Amino acid sequence: MISIVVPVYNEEGNVEELARRVARIMESVEGGPEYELIFVNDGSTDGTLAALRRIARTMRQLVIVNLARNFGHQLAATAGLEAARGDAVILMDGDLQDPPELIVDFIAKWREGYDVVYAIRRSRKGERLFKRVTAGLFYRLVRRLTKVDIPLDTGDFRLMSRRVVDALAKMRERHRFLRGLVSWVGFNQIGIEYDRDARYSGTTKYPLSKMLRFAVDGVTSFSDIPLRLASLLGFVISIGSFFVGIYEVSLKLFTGYNLPGYTSTIFAILFLGGVQLIGIGILGEYIGRIYDEIKGRPLYLVAGIERATEPGTVALALDETAQPVRVRRE
Numbered sequence: 001m002i003s004i005v006v007p008v009y010n011e012e013g014n015v016e017e018l019a020r021r022v023a024r025i026m027e028s029v030e031g032g033p034e035y036e037l038i039f040v041n042d043g044s045t046d047g048t049l050a051a052l053r054r055i056a057r058t059m060r061q062l063v064i065v066n067l068a069r070n071f072g073h074q075l076a077a078t079a080g081l082e083a084a085r086g087d088a089v090i091l092m093d094g095d096l097q098d099p100p101e102l103i104v105d106f107i108a109k110w111r112e113g114y115d116v117v118y119a120i121r122r123s124r125k126g127e128r129l130f131k132r133v134t135a136g137l138f139y140r141l142v143r144r145l146t147k148v149d150i151p152l153d154t155g156d157f158r159l160m161s162r163r164v165v166d167a168l169a170k171m172r173e174r175h176r177f178l179r180g181l182v183s184w185v186g187f188n189q190i191g192i193e194y195d196r197d198a199r200y201s202g203t204t205k206y207p208l209s210k211m212l213r214f215a216v217d218g219v220t221s222f223s224d225i226p227l228r229l230a231s232l233l234g235f236v237i238s239i240g241s242f243f244v245g246i247y248e249v250s251l252k253l254f255t256g257y258n259l260p261g262y263t264s265t266i267f268a269i270l271f272l273g274g275v276q277l278i279g280i281g282i283l284g285e286y287i288g289r290i291y292d293e294i295k296g297r298p299l300y301l302v303a304g305i306e307r308a309t310e311p312g313t314v315a316l317a318l319d320e321t322a323q324p325v326r327v328r329r330e
Contacts, residue, residue: 001033002026002033004090004092005081005090006080007073009070011048014096015051015055015094016055018100025100029107038065038084041064043067053306071301075174090106093155115161116185119154119193120194122195122196140152151183151191164185
């Protein structure tokens, strides 16, 4: 059985086309495996949930995981992975930039024995130069600063075997960077290059501010290098200040001349103050993550799970332990 997990947030205009293409592609897969298409509604405020329920009337493979509110893409993806029942799970975005047609290649590589098959972006259609450049810098920065070998130019679009998904379920950290976690897990992994399509409809849910936040999460989740850099910077400045102090004392002792300078003084104060604030900020990032982790709150809350059982019906469960109640939709 193959599970296809799609986190969605305000993707009303994309879900029906995505479901149609996935259904057509899965019919063409050799061996005709069973599959489930899991949409995780991450607190959408538009008509996404209504559109998904319309699809459920005619598509028995559809599963709707409706979160209690917007928890963010990475946690919504986690909710979908943990709801998946397949022997292999494919994670993809709901904007159709990740072509569902690549699923056939994913499954073929999985059948060859690979546990993770990830997609490598060869080109990115419909994106501005600034987005392409900053995305490229992001992947290379994370790769250099982290201790995990994260493939370049890869997103969350990938297939994972059941043992990889089970391993991810054991990791309960809140600030999740899934592509880093999958790399950390290991097992047999291989990449497939593809050309990323333009968004089918709607607007991106990852503006610059969220991308910066995502980059910070990626670095701090897998590396303590920023802390070491702050310490190294402080050490270098201390050495420089020591030699400057010796120079000033020598001038006073041997020449009796030491011209006080407002410019140099204010520069030193501002420079050292800036370095101290940077160091405190880096410490704050790590301490904030410790604070979030020790509270032990659930990663996400599920308002309901709806599974299509036959055309025109769905099984509804408010949580994983609740007994399904059949609801007929006219």
